[in-house]
Amino acid sequence: MTWEPEIKELHRREAIAQQMGGEERVNKHNAQGKLTVRERIACLLDEDTFHETGALAGKAKYDENGKLIDFTPANFLVGTGRINGRKVVLGGDDFTIRGGAADGAIMGKQIYSEKMAHDLQLPLIRLVDGTGGGGSVKFLDTEGHTYVPVNPAWNLVVSNMERVPVVALCLGSVAGLGAARVVASHFSVMVEEIAQLFVAGPPVVKYGMGQNLTKEELGGVQVHRSSGAIDNIASSEEDAFEQTRRFLSYLPSNVWQLPPVQTCTDHANRREERLISVIPRNRRSPYKIREILPLIFDQDSIFEMGRYYGGGTLTCFARLDGHPVGVLASDPYVSGGGLTAESCEKIERFVDLCQTFHLPIVNLVDQPGMVIGLPNELKGTIRKGARAIAAIYQAKVPMIEIIMRRVFGVGGAGMTNGHGLNLRYAWPSGDWGSLPVEGGVQVAYRRELEESDNPQELLKELLERMESVRSPFRTAEAFGVEEIIDPRDTRPIVCEWVKDAYALLPQMLGPSSHGMRP
Structure with missing residues (x-):
């Protein structure tokens, strides 16, 4: 007595599943410059680490004797594997079967991937290449009735945002619930040329809105590079996989663990001479913030997210003496580095991300x-700014502020919780107040300037007088700023701080008091 016949049948069905939609559809898919879902999994994960769950799920047909005569695998793969040795859950659409639509799937598999990540407390990676929703209207015809829509496993999707890192890769034309699965993540990547993302695709938009657009015109990279729907753009699928690996390397596997600290060969006491001159003496002159970051943080450790959305604010991960941190900084080349509605949303989401996974935050403030101005009032910038400030105040992770240059108004004041310990250091280039002196004098002395016989000379005198008292050393005399430092000492100071910060993190482990939203 043996079960060998059943084992042979098991392997036969597994072999059919490996064929996906069949040779013709696989070749067509590859001809479009796209990897199949199984090729993607093999490329992303450590070699030979993928353990598939539910390979036998699909649509089967039997003859009158109960013998299998046809089998179409489900077009969603789920399983576990390892990335840089760390276990993850992975779920991916198979576009070679029904274009990845849900009416070609066994919906329980997609739900199971979310449940595995949730209950096993493992990072989740979604390879999205289809609608992922209800499929075509033809499906209703075959069922004979319609239905009230329910987003499958959305309770788990929301909960996973509070528990484990979630990465979503947009790898094809993704619409509806598939698009929602992409953006309901901590980090999303879209691949150039092969990927588009939209609420509804061109045919629906043409019929419903009268807009005749191609997939690229409606939801291509040129749309979403700066829309805020996607975090990063990748030049290829391999680039998207590498960005995924880098993103996860800064985060713990779940909120009950500490971020992973790496061995660092970059000396913590490195002092960069360039820092003494990177801030121009002319306050109106910009500088390149991305050239400054490597002078402070560990070499080759900077990973930026969302560069083209809210570009006046830079958000990235980096390391200090091997310790992962979140970084906020202004880019003076975009809106002078000021807070727009978009950059406020960007700050709020990034700070919540750091709070969720217990990453200390370094805020490089300028x-x-x-x-200001009508376009920004029309966007409700003040409310979005208040939300960004609230996120900073609600964050419990350690935060350090390095004042590089300007700190003005409500926005400047909100870059750190001024009612806490307020651990901050200022460079000698620091310049602060309720308003910049140049514009503030015009407002404060408007009447005197209007009544003056020589307003330009009076303005010059006022500015010279103000200039003598705007020195950061005057503020330090009143303990209005705690320390003014040599910019070259910044890395040694923050590397010492990060050790203290990580010593505090164990008491903060677990879900945040306010769960993160997409």
């Missing part, structure tokens, strides 16, 4: 305040 903040002129919220951007």
Whole structure:
């Protein structure tokens, strides 16, 4: 007595599943410059670490004797594997079967991937290449009734945002619930040329809105590079996989663990001479913030997210003496580095991400305040700014502020919790107040300037007088700023701080008091 016949049948069905939609559809898929879902999994994960769950799920047909005569695998793969040795859960759409639509799937598999990540407390990676929703209207015809929509496993999708790192890769034309699965993540990547993302695709938009657009015009990279729907753009699928690996390397596997500390060969006491001159003496002159970051943080450790959305604010991960940290900084080349509605949303989401996974935050401040003018009022910038400030105040992770230049107005004041310990250091280039002196004098002395016989000369005198008292050393005399430092000492100071910060993190482990949203 043996079960060998059943084992042979098991392997036969597994072999059919490996064929996905069949040779013709696989070749067509590859001809479009896209990897199949199984090729993607093999490329992303450590070699030979993928353990598939539910390979036998699919649509089967039997003859009158109960013998299998046809089998179409489900078009969603789920399993576990390892990335840089760390275990993850992975779920991926198979576009070679029904274009990845849900009516070609066994929906329980997609739900199971979310449940595995949730209950096993493992990072989740979604390889999205289809609608992922209800599929075509033809499905209703075959069922004979319609239905009230329910987003499958959305309770788990929301809960996973509070528990484990979630990465979503947009790897094809992704619409509806598939698009929602992409953006309901901590980090999303879209691949150039092969990927588009939209609420509804071109045919639906043409019929419903009268807009005749191609997939690229409606939801291609040129749309979402700066829309805020996607975090990063990748030049290829391999680039997207590498960005995934880098993103996860800064985060713990779940909120009950500490971020992973790496061995560091970059000396913690490195002092960079360039820092003494990177801030121009002319306050109106910009500088390149991305050239400054490597002078402070560990070499080759900077990973930026969302560069083209809210570009006046830079958000990235980096390391200090091997310790992962979140970084906020202004880019003076975009809106002077001021807070726009978009950059406020960016700050709020990034700070919540760091709070969720217990990453200390380094805030490199050169903040002129919220951007003014009618276009920004129409966007409700002040409310979004208040939300960004609230996120900073609600964050419990250790935060350090390095004032590089400007701190003005509500926006500048909100870059750190001024009612806490407020651990901060200022460079000699620091310049702060309720308003920049140049504009503030015009407002404060408006009447005197209007009544003056020589307003330009009076303005010059006022500015010279103000200039003598705007020195950061005057503020330090009143203990209005705790320390003014040599910029070259910044790395040694923050590397010492990060050790103290990580010593505090164990008491903060677990879910945050306010769960993160997409």
